[in-house]
Amino acid sequence: MDADTTAAKNAFESKFKAFAAGEYDIIVGTQMIAKGLDFPNVTLVGVLKTDNSLYAGDFRAYERTFSLITQVVGRGGRGGKRGRAMIQTFTPDHYVLNLAANQNYPDFYKEEIELREAMLYPPFCDIIVVGFISLVDRDCSAAALRFRTILEEKHAECPEMPLRILGPARNVISKVNGRFRWRLILKCRNSSQLRKLVEQSLKQAGTEKQFRDVTFFADMNGDP
Numbered sequence: 001m002d003a004d005t006t007a008a009k010n011a012f013e014s015k016f017k018a019f020a021a022g023e024y025d026i027i028v029g030t031q032m033i034a035k036g037l038d039f040p041n042v043t044l045v046g047v048l049k050t051d052n053s054l055y056a057g058d059f060r061a062y063e064r065t066f067s068l069i070t071q072v073v074g075r076g077g078r079g080g081k082r083g084r085a086m087i088q089t090f091t092p093d094h095y096v097l098n099l100a101a102n103q104n105y106p107d108f109y110k111e112e113i114e115l116r117e118a119m120l121y122p123p124f125c126d127i128i129v130v131g132f133i134s135l136v137d138r139d140c141s142a143a144a145l146r147f148r149t150i151l152e153e154k155h156a157e158c159p160e161m162p163l164r165i166l167g168p169a170r171n172v173i174s175k176v177n178g179r180f181r182w183r184l185i186l187k188c189r190n191s192s193q194l195r196k197l198v199e200q201s202l203k204q205a206g207t208e209k210q211f212r213d214v215t216f217f218a219d220m221n222g223d224p
Contacts, residue, residue, distance in 0.1 A: 001015055001027065001028070001030065001032060001033055002032070003030070006032070012032075015027075020039055022041070040081075042083070043081050043082065043083050043084065044083070044084050044085075044086070045073065045083070045084075045085050045086075046085065046086040046087070046088070047068065047085075047086075047087045047088065048088045049088060050065065050069070050088055050089045050097065051089050051090055053065040053068060054089070054091070054094065054096060054097070056172065058172075059119070059121040059122070059127070062096045062112055065097075065100065066096055066100045066108050066112075069085075069097065069100035069101065070100050070103050072085060073085040073101065074103075087101065095111060096108070096111075099111070120164070120187055121187075125187045125188060125189065126188055126189055126190035127186070127187060128186040128188060128194075128198065128218060128219065128220055129185055129186075129218070130144075130183060130184040130185075130186065130202070130216070130217070130219075131171075131181065131182070131183045131215075131216070131217050131218070131219065132144045132147070132181070132182045132183065132214055132215070132216060133179050133180070133181050133214065133217075134179065134180055134213055134214040134215065135178065135179055135180070135213065139210075139211065139213060139214050140180045140181070140214060141168065142211070143182075143205060143216065144168030144182040144183070144184060145168060146211065147168075147184065147202070147205040148165060148167070148168060150201045150204050150205050151165065151184075151197070151201040158193065158197070161191075161194060161197070162188060163186060163187070163188045163194070164186070164187040165184060165186055166184065166185040166186075166187070167183060167184040167185055168182050168183065168184050169182065169183065170182055171183055186198070190220060195220065202216050202217075
């Protein structure tokens with residue numbers, strides 16, 4: 001089950017009802033089948049390619065993986081029968097996977113909050129992602145570098161405002177629909193002063209003729 005196979009009206013509900021009624025014994029799908037479902041006869045669940053989530057290159061990767069596994073593990077053994085969960089990974093000793101398998105929320109929080117503080121990630125700062133999209137990879141990277149230069153010059157006028165700039169670098173998924181994607185990550189406090197700084201830098205870089213075919217944007221929610 002995924003967004004394509006459940007696109008038709010009522011397809012989502014009808015497939016789950018058929019599974020609950022025992023019309024078939026195995027259901028395979030995306031994360032849509034991992035949460036909020038209660039099937040008393042399910043005794044075995046599995047998570048495939050867990051490492052894709054664990055090593056996603058996003059500071060939320062550990063949190064999302066932990067949440068996914070604890071949700072999936074909770075789908076089995078809900079009707080009084082003993083349940084079993086299998087997790088596919090190349091790193092079975094990873095602490096996130098083991099804590100998730102044991103549904104150990106307190107220890108995971110302790111590990112995660114210490115890591116985020118050491119690496120200066122939320123909630124100890126805000127994250128802003130500035131993205132660049134173009135049909136030409138060279139133009140995309142050049143625009144990202146130019147934006148960083150402008151941003152650094154403008155930030156020099158207000159050095160009292162804490163700001164760390166990471167990148168530019170290609171996105172984890174660097175090409176979508178024939179378009180290349182680069183990004184900068186800003187670690188900061190999402191203040192009105194910071195937003196004004198980013199806005200002015202985007203406008204200046206975006207109006208330069210050599211970047212007329214490059215799309216600039218800023219994600220103030222910090223979702224890479």
